[in-house]
Amino acid sequence: MFLVGENGRLVGHWFEDVADHLGGAYLRYSFTKGTDQEVDFLVDCLGLEPGVRVLDVGCGPGRHAHALGRRGFEVVGVDISERFIALARQNAPDGAAVSFERADARSLEYDSEFDAVISLCQGAFGLSGGAGVASLDPDRAVLDGIARALRPGGRLALSAFSAYFQVRFLGEADTFDAGRGVNHEHTAVRNEEGAEVPADLWTTCFTPRELRLLAESAGLHPDHVWSVTPGDYAVRPPDIEHPEFLLVATRAHSGGAGRTPSGWPRPSA
Ligand SMILES: C[S@@+](CC[C@H](N)C(=O)[O-])C[C@H]1O[C@@H](n2cnc3c(N)ncnc32)[C@H](O)[C@@H]1O
Numbered sequence: 001m002f003l004v005g006e007n008g009r010l011v012g013h014w015f016e017d018v019a020d021h022l023g024g025a026y027l028r029y030s031f032t033k034g035t036d037q038e039v040d041f042l043v044d045c046l047g048l049e050p051g052v053r054v055l056d057v058g059c060g061p062g063r064h065a066h067a068l069g070r071r072g073f074e075v076v077g078v079d080i081s082e083r084f085i086a087l088a089r090q091n092a093p094d095g096a097a098v099s100f101e102r103a104d105a106r107s108l109e110y111d112s113e114f115d116a117v118i119s120l121c122q123g124a125f126g127l128s129g130g131a132g133v134a135s136l137d138p139d140r141a142v143l144d145g146i147a148r149a150l151r152p153g154g155r156l157a158l159s160a161f162s163a164y165f166q167v168r169f170l171g172e173a174d175t176f177d178a179g180r181g182v183n184h185e186h187t188a189v190r191n192e193e194g195a196e197v198p199a200d201l202w203t204t205c206f207t208p209r210e211l212r213l214l215a216e217s218a219g220l221h222p223d224h225v226w227s228v229t230p231g232d233y234a235v236r237p238p239d240i241e242h243p244e245f246l247l248v249a250t251r252a253h254s255g256g257a258g259r260t261p262s263g264w265p266r267p268s269a
Contacts, residue, residue, distance in 0.1 A: 015127055018189055018199050019081035025192045026061055034231015039067040041233035045248060046155045052115035055149050057105050058123025062088025069096030078103040106138050108145030117146045119158040121230060122203060126160050129204035135180035139204060147218040150251040158247045163205035164240040181205050208238040211247045220249040
């Protein structure tokens with residue numbers, strides 16, 4: 001898998017074309033409407049305190065980064081889409097310590113710089129399993145880069161699409177590759193002017209067990225996996241009724257297990 005071409009430019013990702021067409025119309029999708037609930041939950045669950053630095057991987061047009069910035073946190077958002085990065089910069093709240101960079105999450109170069117990382121609504125994780133890709137390779141690379149970006153003891157919240165839910169509610173436009181856990185949806189996306197173009201979306205879907213194993217192999221302690229719906233993040237044991245799993249994990253201190261903030265359930269794994 002080549003991430004950087006000979007000319008030093010990032011090799012294109014299918015989501016970039018989707019984002020180029022969507023632009024600001026991305027924020028019309030219903031799954032983007034619960035940002036404040038999600039951020040309230042994450043601030044609490046990750047134990048974020050004033051002064052912490054947060055990395056938002058696959059930040060899109062920056063809705064979570066903006067909301068965290070409004071609450072006084074310092075946030076760096078990265079995304080592969082130039083269009084989304086431009087929108088995120090343009091709409092950043094005045095005076096907030098938020099910045100945005102175009103980067104490929106499969107080759108993150110941060111080293112122990114962040115107290116917390118978020119990667120939400122398939123923010124890069126689960127979006128690189130297109131045709132011909134061994135499904136877990138890019139997601140491993142994303143998780144490894146996230147783990148490196150966290151300081152020891154730093155915490156991660158990452159949402160991933162549920163394989164159970166995807167198969168249970170397979171639509172007519174979906175083709176699910178059971179061997180790789182990748183759903184291919186042939187759909188259409190509409191821009192701000194209402195112009196519609198066909199689009200192919202590839203979403204790698206996960207089970208809670210896979211998420212825990214992947215986290216562990218990246219050097220993260222998987223504290224929890226909860227079942228969530230965008231806009232309804234909650235402490236909810238994994239089930240087959242909700243579209244996403246939220247993995248909450250901690251980068252291990254060398255030689256020890258990660259910490260769990262007081263007041264939250266102890267890790268079940
Ligand atoms: C469904 S959107 C989620 C955006 C945002 N996290 C949210 O919750 O609204 C997925 C985002 O992941 C980005 N993305 C996909 N693959 C990526 C990669 N390899 N590196 C960085 N960003 C990526 C896309 O450009 C898109 O902005």
